[in-house]
Amino acid sequence: DTGVSQNPRHKITKRGQNVTFRCDPISEHNRLYWYRQTLGQGPEFLTYFQNEAQLEKSRLLSDRFSAERPKGSFSTLEIQRTEQGDSAMYLCASSLGVGKDTQYFGPGTRLTVL
Amino acid sequence: GENVEQHPSTLSVQEGDSAVIKCTYSDSASNYFPWYKQELGKRPQLIIDIRSNVGEKKDQRIAVTLNKTAKHFSLHITETQPEDSAVYFCAASRGGGTSYGKLTFGQGTILTVHP
Numbered sequence: 001d002t003g004v005s006q007n008p009r010h011k012i013t014k015r016g017q018n019v020t021f022r023c024d025p026i027s028e029h030n031r032l033y034w035y036r037q038t039l040g041q042g043p044e045f046l047t048y049f050q051n052e053a054q055l056e057k058s059r060l061l062s063d064r065f066s067a068e069r070p071k072g073s074f075s076t077l078e079i080q081r082t083e084q085g086d087s088a089m090y091l092c093a094s095s096l097g098v099g100k101d102t103q104y105f106g107p108g109t110r111l112t113v114l
Numbered sequence: 115g116e117n118v119e120q121h122p123s124t125l126s127v128q129e130g131d132s133a134v135i136k137c138t139y140s141d142s143a144s145n146y147f148p149w150y151k152q153e154l155g156k157r158p159q160l161i162i163d164i165r166s167n168v169g170e171k172k173d174q175r176i177a178v179t180l181n182k183t184a185k186h187f188s189l190h191i192t193e194t195q196p197e198d199s200a201v202y203f204c205a206a207s208r209g210g211g212t213s214y215g216k217l218t219f220g221q222g223t224i225l226t227v228h229p
Contacts, residue, residue: 004157033216042120042203042219043158056216091157093217101146101207101215105157 002026004106006092012112013082020078021109025094032075033103034067036060037089046090049075050097082113116141118206120220127194128228135223137204138186144206147180147187148217152201161202162189194227201225 005024013019025032030051035043046065047057051072061067064082069075079086089110093103117140127133139147148163164171164178164187171178175194180187191198201224205217 031215035217040222042205042222043217045216045218048216095215102148102160102163103215103217104160105150107157 006106006109010110018080023075023092029094030097031095033093035091084113087113116218118218118220124224126226133191135189137220139206146207148205149189150203196227196229199227
């Protein structure tokens with residue numbers, strides 16, 4: 001499968017624990033995006049990378065959230081001290097870059113915070 | 115920032131009928147408008163997109179129209195089939211050039227096609 005992949009697919013954690021998700025974009029895609037989707041809503045933008053540079057972060061992304069994309073390939077999203085309100089589907093998408101901005105989504109990581 | 119409103123929130127049609135979903139956007143600088151289909155528990159999948167230099171685009175039973183002046187765009191599905199049943203999301207972004215391309219999504223439309 002050459003599409004966007006995400007791991008794990010499901011994560012259940014207790015409040016206060018840290019969690020980390022991984023996204024592997026489509027090969028050669030320069031841009032990588034993280035979105036959060038809650039039940040019955042459209043995805044909401046969290047952050048964006050152009051290669052290894054994190055160029056924009058949403059106001060939704062509190063200090064407990066951090067994302068990296070070392071070497072401009074895969075990306076990780078970490079949530080520290082999880083709260084019940086963090087429960088959601090975390091989606092990753094990638095695109096080729098300038099002028100080729102069609103975004104392809106991964107299957108998502110569903111986070112449940114107990 | 116950009117705000118995208120989508121209507122209706124639910125749409126029920128008989129197989130073979132047409133379905134129309136409408137979206138409005140607020141940022142006049144938005145120039146890329148994709149539509150995604152999301153089945154239960156699955157990833158959003160792009161079904162069609164349109165850029166601001168085009169007023170209409172068609173792909174088999176699916177078409178999208180864009181009115182830049184009024185800042186609204188619509189998805190049209192003809193000859194609907196039960197497998198078209200899903201949640202449909204519109205989105206807008208400042209795609210291309212040196213912009214970031216982040217997508218702002220509408221709230222979604224649950225389409226149900228009855229056999």
